[in-house]
Amino acid sequence: MERTILDRLRDEYFDLLPTIRRVLNRLETEIRFHTLAIQQRLKSHEQLIVKSRIKECESAVDTVRRKGNHGKGEGKVFDPERPEDYSMLNLPDLAGVRVLVFPDSRLIEVDETLRNHFVHWRYDPVPNSENAPIAHKYIGKLDFAKSQILSEYQVVPMLLGLYWEVEHSARYKSVLKQSQRMSDLSAKVETALSEFEAGIASLLPDNSASDS
C-alpha cells in the first residue's frame, strides 16, 4: 500500500525523537552552565529561568507542510507530486530552549554571554507587529553525535515570554490566529509589556537591591 507523506513524516519524527532528546538535553545543559555565573549574581527582584521543549509531532508536521509548500499554507495539504520537499530535518526548532530574563539589563548580559559561546549560530530575531526585534533567537547545530538536527534557543524578556505561553496556546491553534482584532490586541499587550520592562530597567537604580 502506498504510504502517505503524513505517515512517512510521523515515522521520521519518531525515528528522530531519541536524538532530539539528546540534543535538547545537551543544549539546555550548556545554556545553564554558561548562565550560571549570572544566575548567582541576580538581585532579589531579578529573574532568569531556562525552559526547554521538544516540538510536538503534529505541530512539526504542520510546519513541515508549510515549509514544503514554500509558505503557501492555504488548504493545509501536502502536494502529492512533491513528496521529497517534506522532511523533519528541514525544521529549525525540533529542540528548543527559551531563556526568560528580567530585567532588560540582565537580558543583554545573558544574550552576549550565550552569543560568545554559540558563535556560529544564525541570528533570527523575533519581530513585533512593526517589525522591530523584541526577542533574540538563534538557530544552529550542536557539535556532537553527528547530529543533523537543527535546534534553537531564544533569549526573551520575561513578561513577554510568559505572555506568549498563554497567548500561543489560546490563539495559535484556533481560528483566532487569523483574527485582526486579536492581532491588534496582542500588539498592544506586547508594547505595554516591553515598555514596563524598559521602564523598570531605567527607573530602578543599580544599587536598589543587594545581590542575593
Place this chain on the structure above:
Amino acid sequence: MNRDVLQQANYRYNFDRDLYVNHEARKAFSLEFVADTAEDEFAKHVREMNNGNGWTFYFNTQPSESVKRELERLLAK
C-alpha cells in the same frame, strides 16, 4: 463582514483544512482569502456559479493542479 456572507450562503468552516466549504456549490474559500478580500468583491465571488465539474478554490495564491486534486479528494470524504 465576509464571514457573515459565507454563513448566509451555507458555508461551513473546515478546521482540518482551514477552509470555508459549501459541498453543494463545490466551492471553498481559504481563511487568507476571506481575510484579505474587500467585501464587495468577496460577495461577488460567493454569488458566482461553479460551472465546471470540479471544485473552485478561492485562494490568495492559486494552488497547483496536484494540490487541487488532493483537496478535492479530501473534501469528498
